[in-house]
Amino acid sequence: MTATAAAAPSDAPARRGRPGYDRAAILGIAVTLFNEQGYDATSVADLAARLGVTKSALYHHFSSRDELLEQALDVALGGLEGVLAEPAATEGTPAERLDAVLRGAVRVLVDRLPYVTLLLRVRGNSDVERAALARRRAFDQAVTTLVREAQDAGLVRRDIDGAVTTRLVFGMINSLVEWYRPAGAIDRDRLTHDIVTIALDGMRTR
Amino acid sequence: MTATAAAAPSDAPARRGRPGYDRAAILGIAVTLFNEQGYDATSVADLAARLGVTKSALYHHFSSRDELLEQALDVALGGLEGVLAEPAATEGTPAERLDAVLRGAVRVLVDRLPYVTLLLRVRGNSDVERAALARRRAFDQAVTTLVREAQDAGLVRRDIDGAVTTRLVFGMINSLVEWYRPAGAIDRDRLTHDIVTIALDGMRTR
Numbered sequence: 001m002t003a004t005a006a007a008a009p010s011d012a013p014a015r016r017g018r019p020g021y022d023r024a025a026i027l028g029i030a031v032t033l034f035n036e037q038g039y040d041a042t043s044v045a046d047l048a049a050r051l052g053v054t055k056s057a058l059y060h061h062f063s064s065r066d067e068l069l070e071q072a073l074d075v076a077l078g079g080l081e082g083v084l085a086e087p088a089a090t091e092g093t094p095a096e097r098l099d100a101v102l103r104g105a106v107r108v109l110v111d112r113l114p115y116v117t118l119l120l121r122v123r124g125n126s127d128v129e130r131a132a133l134a135r136r137r138a139f140d141q142a143v144t145t146l147v148r149e150a151q152d153a154g155l156v157r158r159d160i161d162g163a164v165t166t167r168l169v170f171g172m173i174n175s176l177v178e179w180y181r182p183a184g185a186i187d188r189d190r191l192t193h194d195i196v197t198i199a200l201d202g203m204r205t206r
Numbered sequence: 207m208t209a210t211a212a213a214a215p216s217d218a219p220a221r222r223g224r225p226g227y228d229r230a231a232i233l234g235i236a237v238t239l240f241n242e243q244g245y246d247a248t249s250v251a252d253l254a255a256r257l258g259v260t261k262s263a264l265y266h267h268f269s270s271r272d273e274l275l276e277q278a279l280d281v282a283l284g285g286l287e288g289v290l291a292e293p294a295a296t297e298g299t300p301a302e303r304l305d306a307v308l309r310g311a312v313r314v315l316v317d318r319l320p321y322v323t324l325l326l327r328v329r330g331n332s333d334v335e336r337a338a339l340a341r342r343r344a345f346d347q348a349v350t351t352l353v354r355e356a357q358d359a360g361l362v363r364r365d366i367d368g369a370v371t372t373r374l375v376f377g378m379i380n381s382l383v384e385w386y387r388p389a390g391a392i393d394r395d396r397l398t399h400d401i402v403t404i405a406l407d408g409m410r411t412r
Contacts, residue, residue: 095410147409156409160400164392168404171381172374179373186370194366198374202408203353203362204301 021051023061027075030068031114039069039118040125066128069118073132076119079108080139094150095200101143102169102199106192109176117177140166169199227257229267233281236274237320245275245324246331272334275324279338282325285314286345300356301406307349308375308405312398315382323383346372375405 021029026047033042033050044065048055062068083089083104089097109116119136122129144166150156156165173195180191227235232253239248239256250271254261268274289295289310295303315322325342328335350372356362362371379401386397 098409150409155411157403157407157411160403160409161392161396164397164400165404165409167385168378168381168401169409171384172378175374175377175381178377186367190367191370194370195374197363197366198371198405198408200408200410201363201412202404202406203304203356203366203371203375204406205361205363206407206412 021053021061023071026051026058026061027068027071028114031072031118034069034072035114035117035121039121066126069126070128070131072115073119073122073128076108076112076115077132077135077139079112079115080105081135083108084139084142093155094146094153095155098143098146098150098156099196099200101146102173102196103192105170105173106176106195107188109173110180110182110188110191113177113180113182116174120174120177140170143170172199227259227267229277232257232264232267233274233277234320237278237324240275240278241320241323241327245327272332275332276334276337278321279325279328279334282314282318282321283338283341283345285318285321286311287341289314290345290348299361300352300359301361304349304352304356304362305402305406307352308379308402309398311376311379312382312401313394315379316386316388316394316397319383319386319388322380326380326383346376349376378405 029051030042030047033047037046042065044055044058047065047068048058051058062071083101086100086104088100089104091097092100119132122132122136124130124133144163147156147165148162151158151162176191180186182188235257236248236253239253243252248271250261250264253271253274254264257264268277289307292306292310294306295310297303298306325338328338328342330336330339350369353362353371354368357364357368382397386392388394
């Protein structure tokens with residue numbers, strides 16, 4: 001996960017024809033391109049053309065297209081795994097920790113939207129993709145464990161299945177990539193509020 | 207929507223080499239193939255090969271690949287629109303109607319899973335796709351209106367946005383296509399219970 005910090009998300013626009021991209025800028029543009037046309041359909045030549053640099057200039061920063069994918073997926077996964085390691089997610093009641101994990105996950109999704117979008121499209125077509133899926137499963141498993149702890153403590157209702165609940169709530173959170181645009185009318189705090197409110201307390205008044 | 211009844215979902219396995227498919231069986235196999243390899247990448251020749259029939263045998267039933275797509279999307283959309291027209295969705299308090307719409311939507315998703323999967327991948331690349339997206343938006347709008355009526359009636363909390371809530375709850379429901387398998391351990395009633403419970407009342411006990 002230390003690589004994540006080095007390759008922090010960057011949404012810097014492509015400065016076509018200008019040399020001197022750093023790793024993070026190249027990664028940001030690669031992710032945009034992968035999301036636009038699919039990873040499998042994107043060659044190093046496509047990326048070099050988008051950046052306006054030569055392929056050898058790219059290989060100065062990344063040894064392969066697969067390394068770009070690996071680093072990009074690590075930005076998303078490192079963000080989610082970082083949420084689980086935060087004090088708010090490790091201290092307090094299981095319900096408080098669950099609240100913190102959901103808030104943190106929404107924050108990561110919004111802040112690293114193109115990276116998480118890429119992650120959610122991974123189907124396991126290579127070693128890099130399979131490793132990413134394994135990390136995603138481990139994250140889901142940690143959340144499911146937390147849901148079950150909260151159920152055991154009487155803080156989350158027992159008549160819903162822990163694993164199904166985790167999938168459903170993350171289905172709701174992950175659906176953001178389909179429609180949410182950070183520059184739009186709904187800010188991150190507002191969105192986080194609505195998601196966490198529905199997941200924990202539901203739509204219905206009582 | 208009358209076409210929907212004629213082309214009811216069919217999960218009949220491909221009977222390779224055996225002639226005599228009806229429209230519904232062809233449609234079911236076409237949808238499976240579209241979901242496997244993408245609509246744009248699937249030719250009529252691919253479908254004929256999968257069915258073990260000639261292209262002209264296919265054209266006896268469908269005038270074009272686009273007609274197959276249109277009919278397949280109509281199975282999904284007709285199902286969802288049918289939910290809105292059911293008595294349970296048109297009578298009672300807005301909260302009761304909302305409950306009925308959510309239950310009905312889960313039922314349609316599970317029963318017509320390959321068709322809804324196809325619908326959720328539509329991006330508006332043709333007139334048929336754009337018409338499907340327009341019907342999907344109209345459905346979302348009807349649900350949003352219902353959420354707002356329930357808010358006005360004091361039955362749904364007012365501190366969440368109606369349109370965002372509809373998107374989030376359907377994000378949760380639609381995420382089923384990523385992992386739910388009707389033949390698996392979680393039956394439809396169990397799944398429906400968990401979804402409707404979380405959406406309306408949340409995970410947390412009180």
